[in-house]
Amino acid sequence: xxxxxxxxxxxxxxxxxxxxxxxxxxxxxxxxxxxxxxxxxxxxxxxxxxxxxxxxxxxxxxxxxxxxxxxxxxxxxxxxxxxxxxxxxxxxxxxxxxxxxxxxxxxxxxxxxxxxxxxxxxxxxxxxxxxxxxxxxxxxxxxxxxxxxxxxxxxxxxxxxxxxxxxxxxxxxxxxxxxxxxxxxxxxxxxxxxxxxxxxxxxxxxxxxxxxxxxxxxxxxxxxxxxxxxxxxxxxxxxxxxxxxxxxxxxxxxxxxxxxxxxxxxxxxxxxxxxxxxxxxxxxxxxxxxxxxxxxxxxxxxxxxxxxxxxxxxxxxxxxxxxxxxxxxxxxxxxxxxxxxxxxxxxxxxxxxxxxxxxxxxxxxxxx
Numbered sequence: 001x002x003x004x005x006x007x008x009x010x011x012x013x014x015x016x017x018x019x020x021x022x023x024x025x026x027x028x029x030x031x032x033x034x035x036x037x038x039x040x041x042x043x044x045x046x047x048x049x050x051x052x053x054x055x056x057x058x059x060x061x062x063x064x065x066x067x068x069x070x071x072x073x074x075x076x077x078x079x080x081x082x083x084x085x086x087x088x089x090x091x092x093x094x095x096x097x098x099x100x101x102x103x104x105x106x107x108x109x110x111x112x113x114x115x116x117x118x119x120x121x122x123x124x125x126x127x128x129x130x131x132x133x134x135x136x137x138x139x140x141x142x143x144x145x146x147x148x149x150x151x152x153x154x155x156x157x158x159x160x161x162x163x164x165x166x167x168x169x170x171x172x173x174x175x176x177x178x179x180x181x182x183x184x185x186x187x188x189x190x191x192x193x194x195x196x197x198x199x200x201x202x203x204x205x206x207x208x209x210x211x212x213x214x215x216x217x218x219x220x221x222x223x224x225x226x227x228x229x230x231x232x233x234x235x236x237x238x239x240x241x242x243x244x245x246x247x248x249x250x251x252x253x254x255x256x257x258x259x260x261x262x263x264x265x266x267x268x269x270x271x272x273x274x275x276x277x278x279x280x281x282x283x284x285x286x287x288x289x290x291x292x293x294x295x296x297x298x299x300x301x302x303x304x305x306x307x308x309x310x311x312x313x314x315x316x317x318x319x320x321x322x323x324x325x326x327x328x329x330x331x332x333x334x335x336x337x338x339x340x341x342x343x344x345x346x347x348x349x350x351x352x353x354x355x356x357x358x359x360x361x362x363x364x365x366x367x368x
Contacts, residue, residue, distance in 0.1 A: 008032075008103035008125070008364055009039055012096055014115035015107040016045020016062075020270035024131055025107050026058050027171035031353040042099050044092065046111050050229070050251075057253055065091040067111050085114060092118035103360060105129060106146075108139045120145045125363055129356075131170040131271030133299040135159045148363055150356055152271060152349070153303065166359050169349030170275035175256035177279055177350065188245065189331045192262040193225040194252070195287075200268060202315050203287055204231050207266060208238035209320020211246065216328055218244040224262065226252050256280070263337060264330060266323070269301035269312075277309075278348035283340030284310040285326055287318055309344035 011032060015025035022045075029041045045051045047064035055062045067088040092115045096104065104119035105127045106112035112128070119126045128146040130139045133153040143149055143160040151157060152170045195203040204227050211217055222245040227235040232250040239246050252258050259265070259276065265284040267273055277284050286304060288297035304310040311326060330337055 008360055009036070010042075010100045011039060011103045011105065012042045012044060012099055012101045012115065012119075013105045013107065014044045014109075014112040015105075016043065016048065016051045016109070016111045020272045021107045021109050022051060022054050023173065024129065024171040024272045024275070025105070026054075026060070027173040028105070028129075028353050028356055029060060030058075030173060031171070031357055035357060040099065042095070042101075044095060044111065044115050054253075063095045065095075065111065065114055067114055088114035089118050089121070093122060096122055096124060103127065103364070106139070106142055108132075108136050110138060112138050113142060116142045116145065125367060127360065127363070129171075130156050130160075131275070132156065132296040133271075133303055134294040134296040136293045136296065147367070148359055150359070152275070152352075153300075155299070166355070168355040168359065169352030170271050171353045171356060172272075172275045172279045172349070173256065176259065176276050188220060188222045189264065190222045190224065190262040191264050191266060191327065191331075192258055193223060193266045194255075194273070195226070195228065195268055200228070200287070200289070201231055202318060203266065203268070204228075204235045205238065206287075206318050206320050206323045208235060210324035210327060211239070211244045213320045214324040214328060217324060217331075221245070221327070221331055223247065224252075224258060225249070264327070266327075269297045269304070271296075271300055274300055274304055274347075275349065275352075277304075278344050279350075281341045281345030281348070283330070283337050283344055285323070285330070286310045286312050287315055288312070290315045304344075304347070307343045307347055309340055309347055 013025045013029060015021045032039045041060055043055055043060050043062040044065060045062055046067060052062060065088045066084055096118055101124050103125045104115055106116040107129045116126050126146050127148045128139050128142050129150045131152045133155045135156050140159055146164060148166055149160045149164045150166050150168045157165050193207050207225060224247045226249055229250040236248050259280045259282055265277060265282050267284060269286040269288045286301040288301045301312045305312045
């Protein structure tokens with residue numbers, strides 16, 4: 001199906017579920033179409049509402065397959081998920097044929113294996129993206145049948161065949177590098193709270209408690225709080241008639257503009273989020289998702305903390321009082337925030353998408 005081609009023209013990207021998987025893939029897709037406008041991009045995902053909403057907003061076509069995760073479901077739940085794989089592979093093969101795919105990119109997560117396996121069966125070139133410090137189960141399984149593996153951390157290299165690995169970083173949308181920052185309000189520092197695209201109940205509760213605990217925060221900072229759709233009403237009720245300056249939203253589509261406008265970020269530590277923070281040079285308080293596979297979010301967060309760009313609070317230690325203390329300490333020391341911003345900016349990877357596309361083109365040429 002791919003013989004004779006030197007530049008991929010019909011690309012299928014297995015990316016769905018959460019913004020952490022979607023947005024790096026969207027960044028790469030946008031750069032492909034910028035460089036070669038006739039490139040056709042098709043996303044394959046799980047059909048979740050948020051996934052459909054994000055991809056529709058970004059203008060990409062998405063196809064769905066019947067697939068479920070395995071990790072954390074127990075023996076019977078995992079077995080049911082495994083039994084869905086043959087059907088999901090057949091569905092994926094049908095999509096690849098219909099789209100005349102010449103390149104498939106898997107971004108990790110449970111929706112990637114059926115699509116990448118289907119590509120292997122059809123002889124379509126296969127790339128796996130691993131943005132985390134520790135690879136997840138899906139990418140570890142797919143590594144042996146991938147033609148190339150793109151990683152963002154040195155620690156991920158050892159889990160794959162070194163001849164296939166390329167250190168490229170995490171793709172970030174160009175808007176993060178070029179968004180204009182609104183004129184700052186010097187009367188107050190602004191904090192952005194974002195627990196991932198679906199929100200994080202523990203973070204949402206702790207932030208609301210922190211503002212209730214600290215009169216200093218209520219008087220000296222403004223908060224933009226992305227709650228996730230499922231927790232939006234609850235969080236609004238937690239704030240109630242708070243005297244603080246708080247803007248509560250279920251989801252921020254224009255994250256580049258939001259990040260550019262704030263002084264400090266409280267967030268999870270998915271690889272995509274950390275890359276976006278670095279692109280904008282933002283200091284952060286990171287609260288890793290405690291159930292991430294192989295603890296990769298904590299490892300991501302610790303890597304950022306080691307650079308001086310972030311401080312880390314484990315969810316097991318998270319309370320409103322603890323968070324209020326950390327926020328007060330950072331916001332009252334602008335010189336520390338400035339140093340953290342510089343360290344964050346030093347971590348940004350401006351060439352990730354360009355390097356990935358160059359590697360994709362080299363792969364097509366080498367296997368033509």
